[in-house]
Amino acid sequence: MKDERKFKEVIHGIKGAEKDKDRFCKAARIEREPMSDKRLVTLLNYAVGTLAMVMGFAALYMVIYFMGTSGR
Secondary structure, X not given: OXXXXXXXXXXXXXXXXXXXXXXXXXXXXXXXXXXXXXXXXXXXXXXXXHHHHHHHHHHHHHHHHHHHHOOO
């Protein structure tokens, strides 16, 4: 029951934020447009590349760490 109430509060907060964004765009005379496919692909490629680098460094660190502790 407690989790369901929190979920409803989150949904209510999201809807309120959408209304605020619509009001802001209207006041600034900006039309809301969905993100272009090219921009989405670029953003996802950046995120995946960053994640791959972090995971690669973590794997390299583990290899070096276990090579140093294998002689004990």
